Amino acid sequence: MSTKTIVHTTINGDPVEFLCEPRQSLLEVLRETLLLTGTKEGCNNGNCGACNVIMDGVLVNSCLVLGVEAEDATITTIEGLASPDGLHPLQQTFLEHAALQCGICTPGFLLSAKALLDRNPDPTETEVRYWLAGNLCRCTGYDKIVRAVLDAADRRDRVTR
């Protein structure tokens, strides 16, 4: 067992310090050390997107990031998506469109969709589908997920206009 390192991060707005071995992924640290279990493990090799978090403004698979790499990083997990005022528009449209069935892929899809809308507030259906390609869902056939993302974009449009 190699030496543990202390890592300083900001997670969902709060300063967080944790101890980890170099071989521990950010995913493992979030789930097993910090008990932020909203981030899910589906494949542990970057092919399903269930573990998506936003790190320093970039959408990443937390299974492909070492915990020690998070030094000084600012991280948003699913637990930080809603604000004290209420759900994020994507969370709301996912509920209204029944865009989840089992819900295991949902946190990853929400963070991925947030990263898309932050970058491209008015995506086409094709753009949504390609952006979400790294997030696998086995329940919905993606139909309602894509609609929920497009609807959230529409609603944000209406608010900002």
Place this chain on the structure above:
Amino acid sequence: MAMKENGHKNGYRVIGTRPIRPDGVDKVTGRAVFGADLHLPGLLYGKVLRSPHAHARILSIDTSAAEALPGVKAVITAADLPQVADKVKSLGESVGNLRYMSENTLAREKALYHGHPIAAVAAENIHVAEEAVNLIEVEYEPLPVVLDGREAMQPGAPILIQGLRTDELGKLGSEPTNVAAHIQHKRGDVEAGFAEADVIIEREFRTETVHQGYIEPQNGVALWNDDGHIHIWCSTQGAFAVRSQISDLLRAPISQVTVTPLEIGGAFGGKINVYLEPLAALLSRKAGHRPVKMTMTRAEVLKASGPTSGSWIRVRMGAKKDGRITAAQAELVYEAGGFPGSPVGAGAGVILAPYRLDNLQIDGYDVLVNRPKASAYRAPGGTNAAYAAEAVADELAEALGMDPIDFRLINAVKEGDRRADGPMLPRIGYIETLQAIKNHPHYRQPLEGPHRGRGVAVGFWFNWGGKSSVSASVNEDGTVNLVEGSTDIGGSRASIAMQLAETLGIAAEDVHPQVVGTDLVGYNDVTGGSRTTYGTGYAVHALGVKLNEIMRELAADLWDVDVEEVRVEGGVFSAGDRSITFKELVAQGSDTPITASAATHPKDAGPAFAVHCVDVEVDPETGKVTILRYTAAQDVGTAIHPSYVEGQIQGAVAQGVGWGLNEEYIYDEEGHLLNASLLDYRMPTAPDLPMIDAVLVEEAPTPGHPFGVRGVGEVSIIPPPAALANAIHRATGVRMTALPMSPSRVMKAMIEH
């Protein structure tokens, strides 16, 4: 997508509306606790050692180095697992022999597939557990491997289980074999029927092993307490099925086993059998009664949790010029994996089910091969079967110059007809579903453009009622707490709560459903067989009726009238000119708490039919199939929450498309699974699919169900590969007779054409 708001239809107030699901907020905020999310004080982490060989005799296992590794708390092998005798065990969706289930949990004398569990370790963290697993030394004697079902049937094929004898139409064979069973359905005179036919089509088909592909890997936490009580927390389709398996496999009294189901990240039939839970329990006991968490890696999920069978199927059908089918014959060989129990029985029931037949013969074979033991996968066995039958039906229609929907209408089964496997059909909506596609704008609009084609196919599924227990208590504010035991995989808490709300005449939001474990509710069968909204819905209706009886008595007391005088309708209690709502009545107070429970076992779940239409474009240079448009009509009885009914159909279509186009287990000659990752096992991604138009056909409410509910979860996985094959044929002229219809295979077929 049918977005029409169909609440209030048939006078319903709640049924047919689209409320937000009760567990929704927890699932979009990350708060929902799934199986792998549980943390307990003193938690240890378990890991399984798996066979690197597809078929090998286990000569010795040395665990001493693993045990000596610091941080390791327990190591187990099959020697730690009680010996269990042969006993047939039903788990609702599947039937298995207990001894085989035990040997699939941990191999005893032989490993029968790549990934077969050999031993397991519990340690302070997962990395130490992994290191310890690598220190276990196993001496194997590799044995010849057989991967293909028809090869496994040949004389001289390697025998997987020496003691196995064929169950030959109910009689036991005398020789060692890989054929666990031969089943048969027969009616009329097949040869006479074929003699009558003007056209006969006969083809052979091959389908590959595919996996359910749920995104959440198998998981389980177990605490085997000092007092002998075993507590399991896991993601499962049925807590009671886990309880009974744990009790049987570990030979523990059922009263000593508690199973608490946590949220489940998809299952599709694959989370009925236990894999990790008994190992975690044994490790917990050996590690000094500390809780042990085990989760599979994705590679382990693909290698060793139940996929569904690959198969070989031959279908022969004959018809008159007028389109009437005169005879049909099918032979199905399904690969069970290392132990008996493929879904060939269901496949044999499905394969000719949509057709009215006087002359038929169906033979099915359950065959062992060196692949993981098959488990249920959404309408188990149905997709393979329909792929074969629907392609032959399509070819027959083409040979007769008939529209494929008209051909099916001419031969469609209806109420009163007998299914191929015997039972009489009740009122079904199959013909209405065929007509829904025939009249759909998609089907009416001709498909234009080169390399494009349209295909249709139909599917039948049995559906199931099953046993359910529920209870409820009425809160002082007139809301209702509902306790159920049916795992909610895709929104069933909503559809169950809505049926209770409808029965009580209150709002859906006023029912608070909760899924609880085996100590807190009466027995419930698994969520499977498309049963939950039907069967547990049936139970909450009975529960609502009981609550209404109590409420009538309250009203009678309030008004000082005879209870017979109190009528209830839509949540309003009345007698003479006096009336009061459910909530108002509760507010009047009750001397005794208002609670009730119900347990039901409805046996007449109506079967489901689906009719699908798909347009494809095939790249003539690469063989790649692009889906342009997909419409799926389904006989749904009554849609309780239409969004989640559509979701079941859309999800089933996506799985069927994956099965049809790209998903397959790829083995080398020694039986090593080569593509055990979500990169190489190619499930559809968002850009691989178009929107999927789900057409809900509500013309035939299921008789006997208070709201006419028909199970909707499974049948739409059945038609997609066949519909795609028929579309590819229209686009290219090629008949694809093997799944998956991946680009390289389609290209090869086009070149050879």
Place this chain on the structure above:
Amino acid sequence: MQAFDYARVSTVDEAVRLLAARNGDARVLSGGTDLLVALREGRDSAGLVVDVKGVPELMEMFFDRGGGLMLGAAVPCQRMYSDEPIAQAFPGLMDAASLIGGVQVQGRASFGGNLCNASPAADSIPALIVHKATAVIAGPGGRREVPVEEVCVAPGRTQLQPGELLVQLRIPAPEPRFGAAYQRFTPRNEMDIAVVGVGAAVRLNADGDHFEWARIALGAVAPTPLLAAEAGDALAGKAVSEAAIEEAARMAQAAASPITDMSGTAEFRRRLVGVLTRRTLVAAIERARRAGTHWNADLR
């Protein structure tokens, strides 16, 4: 996962010193999208993981029309296609940058990492080769620059020696009437490994009807990504025509030595080389002719 040590470095010299001291036991971590999976699955091992994302030189991109593109070896794909001038100047590189994994992977994965991973099916390498890219490699003895097509020597192996570090990729500025494209064939539309990948680059004459030169590179049809030099050279001086493209496609097929594996048969791959060579040449010609035409960012 096996245990290892972790060091985060901030200069190339520091990285080289650490790598050299560990004599082959150290691995470079940039995006980690290949390395961490390989370590986790036991396909690779390491005593030390050296994180180079703190080295400014590896994380920077510079582009000017004179000197071309200097691409830090650890710059993530997403930063490449998010940089408007660079994305517009090198649509043929962006084709590859937008295909490597999903967006989650593109936020971390780099062309440098893709090159060092040395997969025969790597998407970025054929694209880099046809752009005449070179690799700047730092080692204990100083720096050297080699053409990208010479970097990979076998599946998973490069010519980099223990102690050496890929610092930068240099891509010449696009010449006038230059166009390039990369396409791959995969069963799924995204999240897949190339069954075959083909990069093509052309420079046309002033009238846009003759090739001045062309380069074609192939992925997943040889032990390493392959420059099909003869196929490209044969186009030089020829009129742009279906026949010329067809001939180049045939020569590319001849240059390929595909194998049969679970991703496809040798026969299917050879066919795809022809198909994709034609398609990428047509796309490259189109781009060369439409001066000022940008990489179509509509999917990102």
